Amino acid sequence: MAPTYQRQYRPVTTQETAAYASLSVGAMRETCAAVNNTKGYVTNHKTHMLSFFPLFYPTIDGTNNGVQMVFAPRYVPDGYDKAVWWLGHQAVGGGTYDYTWTLRCTSRLYNGPDIYDSGFMAGNASSSSIVSTSATHGISHALIDLVRDHRGLCWFVLTGVTASGTGDSKLTSLDIQPVWV
């Protein structure tokens, strides 16, 4: 039974509320649809909701893939295979404005060097990138596969790199929200 309701909550009708009335299949089905709708669209609320007043710049610039942030983990229920992440950013500096932000989801704490080393993730990490190319502030989004540890915790790491060696980008906000897609 697929979700038949739209994304917003629709109150289930209450036409059968008499204590000794029999229950119709229609009412039962409607309740099922409401539960499915809740599962599908309420989603697990924001994972991170970081708005940085007013902004921060990458600590490690240049062509090395620098670790910019390491986040404390959070639980994401089974069933959410992906998260959508939104990044507020603005390209700054010279060069070709090619700074690439990469969000990584792993199953453990990253405590490797500040130049990202995938070996510390034992290969168990997903990644998703947003390229900051505009000198005008904007918010971009992308999907990332979720990777969990044995308790269902997702550990996120944000890295950044510029191919030209001269690009830079300032970061103003980061939101991560699990989605059912």
Next chain:
Amino acid sequence: MTFIPCDPRWGAPLDLSTQVKNWEQDTNAANRRKGNTAAPLVALAGAANHLLANQTRVLANAWTKDGAVEYTGTAPLFGFVFNDDKVNDEFQVVRLLYLPRRTGTGDCYLAHSIDGRTGNLGATITEPRWPEDLHYAEFYSERGVRADAAVEFLLNTYNGFTVTDAVVQEERHDQLNPAGHEVCNPNLAVTGNPCLADAAEDLRVGVRAARTTGLGAVISWTAKGSGGAWATGQTEPGDETGRTRVGTVGQGWLNFWDNTTAIRAPASAGNSVDVRNAGVGTATKAYLQCAVFGAATAGNNVGTSTVRFSGPYGDVDIEIANDTTATWYYATTALELNTTVGYDEAGAYSNRVDVYLRCEMGGSDPSAPYPNIFVYGLAAWLVVA
């Protein structure tokens, strides 16, 4: 409680079609009315409770950059508030990344101002390196009084406990317990008995409650306190210390996030908070409850200090009293969101919420100083008005 008759992965749809039938054919191939038994309703209640038990909200989080961490670790650190209009969540889990302290011998830990703390951190490293020396800690914290609509709390550090990220999340359960939680009560339906409508009604009410109370936080920002007080310094661009946000006079409406002094159209470019209501609310209505943790000064107690949350359909203003003691102020009306652009799998749509500060002169005393606003925290969560 019963097993859940569907794929246990919670993205999978719930399918009770084989158990819910109005008609069946008798031996003469004639349709006869069958009616429902309680079993599928019990299963559905179990499924709903399992679902609700796993939908753990992130209540608050704050982060500081490695270059800005405070190795001296003195209270207070962060100030938060979260929505507490659902009674299921007796405990929160506080998850931390921290660095070893550099010096000191006293008890070194982080504590929740209501309940709970980490253990004492014994190791001392003269020159801890980020991120190599990051450690993880977590503890459970009992929340405040059940009757509270919102819970205010601090995370406080002592004697060098240096936090780089803190996430506060509801405790996860595998199932909700009808004895202690607000649940879809399966006990109203006895397996094998006819299923009556009032049991289904109970389930409906439970699902409805899940969609309209205890909704998620969407804005969580906190300054970083130190040395027994909130920092009074203004955070500068590129400074990740998370210090106090100060609004000063003569700037009109000052954008909280990017320092511009012009009111911005909701959809225009600029640093805002993007709010995705994610299917919460009703078909046409979803709102934000907004709150500010702050203080204000004004000579001779004149002048008005205001924090404004600006959404797609209007503004909500919160006036900060002329008081140097910081406290949480709550908006008296909710900020309406546009539900038609509230959620999209690809992330294409959202509501933009801006925050502005304004300090105005008041009264007729020309010698009175202009007021200042000191903002130590912002919070907003979804509500169904």
